[in-house]
Amino acid sequence: MTVTADSVQATRLDQGPGEVSDRLIASAARLSRNAMTEIDWSEPMDPSKYGCSPEWCSLYGTEMWDELTEEQQIALTRYEFASVMTNGIWFEMILQEMVIRDQYLGEYHSPEFQWSLIEIADECRHSLMFAKASEKMVGASYRPSRFVGWLGKAFMALARNEVAYAAILVAEEVLDVFQRGCMNDDRVLPFVRTVNEIHVLEESRHMKFAREEVRESMEGVGWFRRQFSALIIAIASFAIVTSLHDPKAYSDAGLDRDRAVATRKRNSHFHSMMRTSCVHLMEFLDSVGLLTRPASFWYRRARIL
Ligand SMILES: [Fe+2]
Ligand SMILES: [Fe+2]
Numbered sequence: 001m002t003v004t005a006d007s008v009q010a011t012r013l014d015q016g017p018g019e020v021s022d023r024l025i026a027s028a029a030r031l032s033r034n035a036m037t038e039i040d041w042s043e044p045m046d047p048s049k050y051g052c053s054p055e056w057c058s059l060y061g062t063e064m065w066d067e068l069t070e071e072q073q074i075a076l077t078r079y080e081f082a083s084v085m086t087n088g089i090w091f092e093m094i095l096q097e098m099v100i101r102d103q104y105l106g107e108y109h110s111p112e113f114q115w116s117l118i119e120i121a122d123e124c125r126h127s128l129m130f131a132k133a134s135e136k137m138v139g140a141s142y143r144p145s146r147f148v149g150w151l152g153k154a155f156m157a158l159a160r161n162e163v164a165y166a167a168i169l170v171a172e173e174v175l176d177v178f179q180r181g182c183m184n185d186d187r188v189l190p191f192v193r194t195v196n197e198i199h200v201l202e203e204s205r206h207m208k209f210a211r212e213e214v215r216e217s218m219e220g221v222g223w224f225r226r227q228f229s230a231l232i233i234a235i236a237s238f239a240i241v242t243s244l245h246d247p248k249a250y251s252d253a254g255l256d257r258d259r260a261v262a263t264r265k266r267n268s269h270f271h272s273m274m275r276t277s278c279v280h281l282m283e284f285l286d287s288v289g290l291l292t293r294p295a296s297f298w299y300r301r302a303r304i305l
Contacts, residue, residue, distance in 0.1 A: 064260065
């Protein structure tokens with residue numbers, strides 16, 4: 001894969017986590033939002049509105065999707081998006097712990113330290129927003145499997161530097177892909193569109209910071225560490241992407257769970273939506289030397305490459 005003009009330009013314009021943090025602090029002060037006050041959580045939901053754009057549903061474009069009535073399709077998108085958002089809570093918690101640990105006894109007056117606290121506060125509000133949104137939309141929340149939950153705990157305790165920040169970046173980019181795709185679609189529930197809009201806006205700052213941290217960590221890194229980090233990041237990304245759609249969300253929406261899982265795994269429409277949306281992420285990983293051959297294997301398995 002080649003490095004694009006965009007990513008080269010981004011590398012030139014950004015001058016490390018310190019300078020970028022300064023700009024992000026100013027931007028957050030102007031533009032931060034609060035879903036708890038902005039959304040009327042008691043407003044009744046329009047039964048004709050979807051939980052996400054139908055095209056972003058993991059079964060869209062399949063025979064199984066066509067067999068559903070519109071009412072069932074709406075229910076499916078609501079449960080599915082609740083699964084995506086509440087799995088987002090899982091990795092936002094991992095992320096918060098990793099960022100806190102990274103800044104433990106840090107330089108309190110540095111822009112990097114202060115920006116990190118803003119990011120943690122953002123994530124805390126996001127997780128609360130996702131919890132409220134899934135509660136309102138379907139009254140159900142979802143978690144990764146017990147094994148993946150345990151892997152996440154180990155990752156959160158051990159990951160450092162580029163491994164921590166690149167995994168953060170992948171998790172943020174993948175969630176961003178879904179939310180960006182649905183935030184301007186008036187077929188989607190208005191409060192969910194607001195949730196998506198807030199998250200997309202605030203995550204764009206987080207992703208910028210994560211990219212700077214990854215770039216800085218990768219400077220002068222040797223072959224062995226690069227290979228090892230790339231592989232761990234890719235396996236973590238696989239666990240994140242494959243956990244987004246909990247099979248239980250299908251049965252909660254009234255579908256045959258096993259058939260729905262098998263259908264999603266074969267759904268070329270959904271895979272191509274994911275791949276196309278992750279092009280810039282893959283270009284970035286390539287530009288910093290983290291898209292190695294073994295890592296590419298896991299990204300392909302996760303259908304984001
Ligand atoms: Fe977030
Ligand atoms: Fe974030």
